Amino acid sequence: METKKIKQAIIDKKDELIALTKDLIRFESISGKEDEISEYIQDFFKEINFYVRSIDKNVLASEKKDNKDARLILNGHMDVVPAENFSWDYPPFDPQIIDEKIYGRGSCDMKGGLASMMFAIKILHGLGIDMGSDILFTATVEEETGGVNGTGKIVGSLNGEMCVIAEPTDLGICIGHKGSNIYEITVKGRSAHGSMPQLGKNAIYYAARMIIALEDFKFSIEDDLLGQPTMNVGKISGGTRVNVVPDRCVFELDRRTIPEETSKSVLDELNRIVNREKANGVEAEIKNIIEMLPVKVSTDEMIVRLLKKSTKDVFGYERDITTMDGCTDARFFINKNIPTVIFGPGKKDCAHVSNEFIEINDLVYASSSFASLITEVVKNNKKN
Ligand SMILES: [Zn+2]
Numbered sequence: 509m510e511t512k513k514i515k516q517a518i519i520d521k522k523d524e525l526i527a528l529t530k531d532l533i534r535f536e537s538i539s540g541k542e543d544e545i546s547e548y549i550q551d552f553f554k555e556i557n558f559y560v561r562s563i564d565k566n567v568l569a570s571e572k573k574d575n576k577d578a579r580l581i582l583n584g585h586m587d588v589v590p591a592e593n594f595s596w597d598y599p600p601f602d603p604q605i606i607d608e609k610i611y612g613r614g615s616c617d618m619k620g621g622l623a624s625m626m627f628a629i630k631i632l633h634g635l636g637i638d639m640g641s642d643i644l645f646t647a648t649v650e651e652e653t654g655g656v657n658g659t660g661k662i663v664g665s666l667n668g669e670m671c672v673i674a675e676p677t678d679l680g681i682c683i684g685h686k687g688s689n690i691y692e693i694t695v696k697g698r699s700a701h702g703s704m705p706q707l708g709k710n711a712i713y714y715a716a717r718m719i720i721a722l723e724d725f726k727f728s729i730e731d732d733l734l735g736q737p738t739m740n741v742g743k744i745s746g747g748t749r750v751n752v753v754p755d756r757c758v759f760e761l762d763r764r765t766i767p768e769e770t771s772k773s774v775l776d777e778l779n780r781i782v783n784r785e786k787a788n789g790v791e792a793e794i795k796n797i798i799e800m801l802p803v804k805v806s807t808d809e810m811i812v813r814l815l816k817k818s819t820k821d822v823f824g825y826e827r828d829i830t831t832m833d834g835c836t837d838a839r840f841f842i843n844k845n846i847p848t849v850i851f852g853p854g855k856k857d858c859a860h861v862s863n864e865f866i867e868i869n870d871l872v873y874a875s876s877s878f879a880s881l882i883t884e885v886v887k888n889n890k891k892n
Contacts, residue, residue, distance in 0.1 A: 511821035514883065515876040517631050525627045525871055526610065528552075532586075532619035533603040533612035539587040539653040546586060549647050552626060556633045558645075566662050567647040569629075571639045578644035580811075580885045581668035581846065582629075582878065583837065584622040584675075585651030585658060588614035594862035609865040617859030620866035621674025621852035621874065622647060628878035642886050644668065651837050654798060659837035663844055670811035671841045672881065676854030679873060680830035681815050683849055684733050687765040687802035688835045689774055692758060693718070693782060695746075696791040699755035708753030712746045714790045715757035718782050719744075722761065725781055731766040733804060734831055737774075738764045760797075767802050800835045801843065809847040814888070818880035819851075822873060832856060851877070 518525065535545035546565040553560045553569035561568045567586075570578065591600035591613040598604045603612035610620070629645060644666070648658030675682075695715040700708030719741050727736045739761055746757030765774055775796065782792045805812060807829060819827040832850060841848040853870035 511818070511876070511880045511883070514631065514635065514879045515822060517635060518627070518872055518876050518879065521631065522868070522872055525623060525875055526605070526868060528627055529610055529615070529620055529623040529866065529871060530603040530612075532623055533610070533614055534601055536601050537587050537614070538590050539650045542586045542649045546647070546649070549586070549622075549626070552630075553645070556630055563662055564657060565649050566658055567645075568662065569645045570641065570643060572641035575641050575644050576665055577641065577667045579642045579669045580644070580882065581666065581671040581841070582625045582643065582645045583659065583671055583673045583841070584618055584625060584647055585649070585655070585837065586622065586647050587650055587652050587658075588617070588619070589652050589860050596862050598863065605868070608868045610868065611863060611865045613864055615866040616676050616854035616864050618675050618852060618854070620854050620871055621676065624853055624871055624874035625674050625878050627875045628882060631875070632879055632882055637883060637886065639882065639886060643882055648837065654800075655837045655840065659840045663840040666844070666846070668841070668846045670809070670814075671838075671846050671848040672811065672815065672878075673836055673838055673848060673850045674852035674874070674878070675832070675836050675850050676852050676856055676859055677830060677832060677850055678855050679819070679851065679853060679870060679877070680828045681812065681819065681849055681851050682830045682832050683807065683812060684804040685802065685832045685835060685838070685850075686734050686737070687839070688798065688800045689763045689765055689771070689796060690798040691761045691763065691778060692795045692797050693761060694793045694795070695757045695759075696793070697753070697755045697757075700753040702749075702751030702753060705753050708755070709788075709790055711754045711757040711790070714785050714788070714792075715744065715746060715759055717785055718792065719759060721781050721784065729766065729768050731768055731804070734766045734802065737766050737769065765802050767804050771796070771799060801839045803836070803838045803842050803848070805842070805847050805849055811847050811849050814884045815849060815851060815877075815881055818884050819877045821880050822876045834859075
């Protein structure tokens with residue numbers, strides 16, 4: 509089927525796409541509280557006679573029963589970050605449309621993307637396109653808190669050939685992002701009375717020196733696509749009272765990694781920086797709390813080529829190949845050798861902020877692009 513015809517079908521039913529997006533935003537699906545939105549999405553697919561499975565609130569929907577070998581997996585997360593402690597001009601969970609934009613928590617990250625995918629499937633179903641076992645839609649939980657119970661839980665049973673995740677990329681074709689290793693560093697000194705600091709070892713001072721050394725550190729490696737690694741000390745706590753020399757200070761480091769690095773090389777480097785202070789009789793313990801691997805997909809991969817073609821058909825020109833700064837669930841698929849790209853509506857800097865919004869026009873283009881991609885995949889398979 510021609511992309512033009514599909515796009516027109518989506519434009520004709522734009523109001524339905526807007527209503528779907530607003531419905532998804534209304535659920536206060538903070539990570540861990542995705543029960544209701546999960547039910548809603550399951551019902552959505554049951555209504556178009558898809559087989560729906562739910563694994564701990566994660567939704568898997570396909571035209572074929574127990575589909576595990578889809579050619580294309582469409583993935584998105586249902587959870588959002590909290591809306592409190594942000595100053596909103598609009599109610600975060602009661603979506604408002606102003607100047608062709610829908611405002612609300614999760615509109616950009618990533619209920620707009622989820623709605624675009626769901627709507628693309630519904631439209632194609634309505635147009636009589638047989639998606640059979642080629643297409644599997646997955647909506648997952650707890651991406652914002654690491655994804656282990658979400659995509660991490662369901663990926664083990666999947667054997668897709670390729671995957672697209674609808675996180676906001678401003679409709680660019682994102683083929684990579686850095687990884688993130690979170691470390692907790694505990695500095696242990698010796699306590700003493702605040703009036704006799706010379707008798708103690710002030711853990712805060714030593715932690716401060718380590719942190720400055722981390723700030724001053726110059727990376728010597730670089731990835732052609734992702735650039736250099738980065739690090740950020742984002743949290744610190746230490747001391748009990750002002751008149752006590754603190755014997756303990758803990759800080760957390762977010763180390764963004766590139767594919768050229770390994771867990772060991774990153775830890776060794778961190779040890780070297782931190783250990784310089786150990787010579788002064790202070791102990792530092794480094795604990796790796798979270799490890800999220802970097803993602804980099806070759807532009808020769810089928811998913812990149814198909815998405816390039818299908819978006820060109822929709823937009824009339826080639827979309828940019830991009831990278832993104834944050835981590836996504838893509839790493840779970842890549843670990844399973846399922847080439848994955850990230851493509852979705854929404855400005856990258858609009859996620860996790862107050863007055864988060866999605867442009868209605870972007871929803872239409874995203875949904876048309878997903879529909880065009882699905883038809884490419886289905887068509888491609890029929891030829892084989
Ligand atoms: Zn997201």
